[in-house]
Amino acid sequence: MSETQKRILMAKTGLDGHWRGPTIVARALRDAGYEVIMIGMASTDDIVRAAVDEDVDLVGLNIGGHIDVALRAVRAVQEARPGLAIFAGGTVPPHAKRQLEALGVEVYPPGSRLSDIVDAAARLTGG
Amino acid sequence: MKTTDSPKTFHSSSGFELRSFYTAADIPSSHRERAQGEPGQAPYHRGWHATGYRTKPWRIFQLSGFGKPEDENARIKFLLKNGETGFIMEHDRNTADHCYNVDHPEVVARREDVGLTGAVMQSVRDIAICLDGLPVDTSFGHAGGAVVQHAPFALAGYWTVARKRGYKLREIAGTGQSDFNLTYLGCVTKQQIPTDAGLRFNADIIEFCGEHLPRWVPVSIAGYNAADTGLNPAQELGTLFANAVEYLDEMKRRGTVPIELAAKGCGGVSFRASIHIFEEAAKMRAARMMWSDLLRTRYGITDPKTANLRIHCVTAGSKMTYQQPLNNVVRGTLMALGAVMGGVQSLGVSGYDEALSIPSEHAHQMSVRIQQILQEETNVCAVTDPLGGSYYIETLTAQLAEKAWEFFDEILAQGGYLACLDSGWLHARAAENQHREFMALESGEQHVVGVTCALDDESPFEVDGFVGTDDAFDVATERLNEIRRTRHEAGACAALKKLESVCRSDANIMPAMMDALEAEVTLGEIGDVYRNVFGDWNTPIQT
Numbered sequence: 001m002s003e004t005q006k007r008i009l010m011a012k013t014g015l016d017g018h019w020r021g022p023t024i025v026a027r028a029l030r031d032a033g034y035e036v037i038m039i040g041m042a043s044t045d046d047i048v049r050a051a052v053d054e055d056v057d058l059v060g061l062n063i064g065g066h067i068d069v070a071l072r073a074v075r076a077v078q079e080a081r082p083g084l085a086i087f088a089g090g091t092v093p094p095h096a097k098r099q100l101e102a103l104g105v106e107v108y109p110p111g112s113r114l115s116d117i118v119d120a121a122a123r124l125t126g127g
Numbered sequence: 128m129k130t131t132d133s134p135k136t137f138h139s140s141s142g143f144e145l146r147s148f149y150t151a152a153d154i155p156s157s158h159r160e161r162a163q164g165e166p167g168q169a170p171y172h173r174g175w176h177a178t179g180y181r182t183k184p185w186r187i188f189q190l191s192g193f194g195k196p197e198d199e200n201a202r203i204k205f206l207l208k209n210g211e212t213g214f215i216m217e218h219d220r221n222t223a224d225h226c227y228n229v230d231h232p233e234v235v236a237r238r239e240d241v242g243l244t245g246a247v248m249q250s251v252r253d254i255a256i257c258l259d260g261l262p263v264d265t266s267f268g269h270a271g272g273a274v275v276q277h278a279p280f281a282l283a284g285y286w287t288v289a290r291k292r293g294y295k296l297r298e299i300a301g302t303g304q305s306d307f308n309l310t311y312l313g314c315v316t317k318q319q320i321p322t323d324a325g326l327r328f329n330a331d332i333i334e335f336c337g338e339h340l341p342r343w344v345p346v347s348i349a350g351y352n353a354a355d356t357g358l359n360p361a362q363e364l365g366t367l368f369a370n371a372v373e374y375l376d377e378m379k380r381r382g383t384v385p386i387e388l389a390a391k392g393c394g395g396v397s398f399r400a401s402i403h404i405f406e407e408a409a410k411m412r413a414a415r416m417m418w419s420d421l422l423r424t425r426y427g428i429t430d431p432k433t434a435n436l437r438i439h440c441v442t443a444g445s446k447m448t449y450q451q452p453l454n455n456v457v458r459g460t461l462m463a464l465g466a467v468m469g470g471v472q473s474l475g476v477s478g479y480d481e482a483l484s485i486p487s488e489h490a491h492q493m494s495v496r497i498q499q500i501l502q503e504e505t506n507v508c509a510v511t512d513p514l515g516g517s518y519y520i521e522t523l524t525a526q527l528a529e530k531a532w533e534f535f536d537e538i539l540a541q542g543g544y545l546a547c548l549d550s551g552w553l554h555a556r557a558a559e560n561q562h563r564e565f566m567a568l569e570s571g572e573q574h575v576v577g578v579t580c581a582l583d584d585e586s587p588f589e590v591d592g593f594v595g596t597d598d599a600f601d602v603a604t605e606r607l608n609e610i611r612r613t614r615h616e617a618g619a620c621a622a623l624k625k626l627e628s629v630c631r632s633d634a635n636i637m638p639a640m641m642d643a644l645e646a647e648v649t650l651g652e653i654g655d656v657y658r659n660v661f662g663d664w665n666t667p668i669q670t
Contacts (some may be wrong), residue, residue: 014240015221015233017314019668020356020445023558024565038669041317043236065221065240066594093483093592110449110482111578114569 006125007035009056011042012090013073014065021089021110022062029060030112044073048080050069058127061088061105067096074103078125089117132412141361149518154235158525161416166470166511166521170419170525172412174470175435179511180502182388186267186473187498188439192217192245193485193595196257203261205488213267213301213473216257217597218281224274226314226654229603233265233317242599243346244485249603250610254284257293263289267473268301273349274316275325278305278332280653283640284423286340289394297562302395303328305601306352311548312557313352315666322545324661328636330377333392335382335637344395346374346452347439350414354399355445356483357557357564360410361527365534366553367396367414368421385468386426392595394418397439402446404465408514409523410660411438411469417528439473440466447481451577452590455479460497467507468514476500476619546591551667607649614647623656630660632662 007012010026026036039050051059059077063070074086087106097107110118128417137145146153154162166174167404176182185217189206191214192199203214221227221234228249229241241247246253261268272281282303307329310324326331329346336345348370354363358425371393375430378389398414399406418436422428442462447455459476466474476494478486486494501507514520539549567573574580622643629639644652 013237015225015237016240016244017224019315020561023668027558027562028565031655041668043233043237046516048659062614066243068239069237074330091592093480094589095591111575113566 005035006057006121007037007054008058008060008121009047009050009054010036010038010060011029011047011050011073012040012047012062012064013042013047013064013070014022014063015041016064017041018064022060024114025060025089025117030116032121034121034125044076047073048076051084052093057083058121059084059086059095061086061090063088063090063096065093067099070096071099071103074100074105078103087117087120087124095106130204136252139360139523140403141359141406141527141530141626143462143523143530149522151518153518153522153527155522155525158521162269162516164597167517167669169423169434170416171435173512174446175415175437175472177511179470180388180508181469181511181670183472184468184502184508185498186211186213186439187211187477187495188215188267188473188493189486190215190217190441190493191486191491194246194599195243195596196248196253197259197622198242198596198599199440199663200257200259200261202488202491207262207266207489209492210499211495213269214261215269215475216271216281216285218271218277219243219247220244222247222249222603222650223271223277223281225318226276226280226650226657228607228649228651229600230280230607231651238600239597241594241603247599247603248284249607251267251284251287251644252397252610252647253606255288258285258288261301263292263301264294270303272303272305273309274314274319275305275307275310275328276654276657278303278527279328279640280650282332282645283637287644296339297341299340300342301488302347303332304347304349305332305345306347306349307544308352308356308366311330311664312553313356315668318658319664319666320627320657320661321664322548324657326373326377326545328372330381330601331635331637333374333378334381334383334635336392337388347393347395347397348393350399351397351399351441351551353557354401355443359560360401360406361530362412362534362556363398364414364417364527364531366544367398368531369535369538369547371396372421372425372539373544387428387430390422390426390428394433394435397441398471399443400440400462400469400471401443402462402467404461404468405514406521406523406527407462407465407605408469409520409527411440411466411471412512412520412524413527413531414438415470416524417531437473438471439475441475441587442466442477444477444481447477447479448575448578449482450582450663451477451584451586451589452483453586454577455481456493457498459494460501462601463497463501464507465601466503466621470512470633480590480593483590486595487593490593498665523638548559549665549667554668610647610649618646619648623648623652626653627656628662630656
């Protein structure tokens with residue numbers, strides 16, 4: 001079982017310390033059987049490095065800042081690991097949500113159901 | 128509506144099972160005599176003054192700030208023009224919370240984030256721009272040092288600017304917050320001085336204000352930041368007072384200012400005003416009662432001016448929804464009503480766009496208007512402690528205090544508040560509650576309108592996230608270069624060196640910090656001193 005356990009990288013793109021959202025999501029994903037690698041506040045370089053080194057199956061980004069910072073991280077991950085799925089949550093207003101979705105990122109804004117996020121993880125990791 | 132005979136139980140946020148109605152017999156016997164008291168009398172649960180809001184309406188006090196210091200200045204002036212009765216300076220979190228300048232690699236890596244949630248203020252020059260034309264003499268100002276390691280810089284900057292404008296430190300009123308719950312529990316930053324160094328900073332601020340700024344609230348413990356992280360109302364109360372005794376015991380140990388003065392300095396606090404409005408009103412009453420009891424029993428203080436807790440409140444940001452955001456105007460109004468029925472002295476209402484961004488101008492205006500409608504139209508200011516004597520509210524007040532003292536004792540039994548931050552025990556309690564709250568939403572046990580039910584939205588208004596300006600990083604970079612080029616370099620170096628030696632000693636850091644700001648030492652240079660002298664807090668959670 002552990003050999004087939006899917007691995008999810010979770011990171012915060014900003015330097016903002018709010019930790020409720022990602023912690024709740026990480027717990028729900030762990031409860032659903034995923035290995036969650038939390039690297040916390042991470043720069044684009046940190047996120048790409050972890051996505052490659054940890055050989056993850058999915059990347060989850062918590063966004064608490066400007067959308068351009070998140071978009072840069074998304075593009076860099078997509079370049080380093082083409083085809084690797086990314087989903088995102090956090091303070092993502094509608095204009096930012098549309099920009100992320102245009103890059104193929106699924107967005108779960110505040111108020112999303114945890115069960116929908118867990119279902120998305122299954123779908124995005126091919127489970 | 129259809130009646131049902133289902134045995135559904137109702138609970139308060141703090142976990143008390145609620146009865147369908149209350150009678151005099153429900154009020155705990157220990158509280159019955161107290162319930163007969165009057166506002167202005169110890170233990171003050173009925174309010175700080177008999178005439179209450181008739182003589183002093185609560186302060187309308189909104190968190191505000193973004194972009195460049197001049198953008199923030201314009202927004203604060205907009206709020207004051209619209210009726211705000213104090214003002215809050217919010218510093219850019221990327222730089223301020225970490226004491227970084229904008230050229231720090233961690234900031235450069237996120238350059239677009241800079242200025243998104245507060246103005247970038249790296250030196251006294253930036254603070255002067257932000258404060259330009261603001262009524263530092265007649266208004267209650269918040270210098271915006273919410274995070275512990277940032278507070279000495281923010282306060283010294285504000286005070287230096289006020290002094291340059293000709294005001295005496297003795298005359299100005301305000302706060303800088305310097306809150307442990309924000310720094311070490313609610314918004315755990317990437318890098319922060321350890322908690323023992325933080326305690327020293329706050330004690331230094333209390334001491335300095337005790338000597339030089341009698342009208343200033345040196346530290347403002349924010350229960351808000353504990354509650355919006357997940358602690359329930361009783362835990363919020365217990366945590367806040369466990370934090371307060373950590374400060375006061377340290378001040379008693381130092382013996383440098385009278386304990387009454389130190390207690391007065393710790394007696395301006397903030398709470399979250401959440402959506403269970405009766406429980407929240409009862410919480411404010413319980414808080415005043417607990418403070419009065421704590422000061423009397425632990426420190427022998429009974430002077431009403433000190434034993435009377437002064438409360439600022441902010442409505443719960445986490446209760447504001449992303450979906451159907453205009454509904455948040457109603458939520459803000461209700462939470463504000465709960466707070467003022469509890470008799471708070473100061474209030475900020477979260478923007479209706481809270482779940483999307485920092486407030487737009489319109490959202491900010493609505494947060495002020497909600498409070499003005501409450502003050503001008505509803506007559507809530509006419510009668511002090513309007514819920515006093517209600518069997519339900521008096522029972523809840525007593526229950527909250529009792530449960531909060533249990534939590535307080537639990538914290539002290541583990542070595543105290545700082546130890547519980549260092550160990551992550553408080554973070555674990557918050558996380559447990561967060562999980563329970565989310566599961567209640569998942570299971571349908573709890574509903575949120577527009578999110579889990581009533582999903583159709585016919586609103587003709589599009590509410591999108593507010594984005595301030597796009598030049599904050601570039602302008603801050605230019606200004607940083609300019610200050611390095613044009614300040615008196617030898618003076619700045621000497622002031623920084625002095626600050627470092629004071630940090631390594633037991634002396635109060637504030638005089639040296641004032642000199643450093645005067646000499647135009649920058650935030651990042653001060654942060655580097657902290658990192659050298661104090662090292663980093665060993666964060667108990669991964670954030």
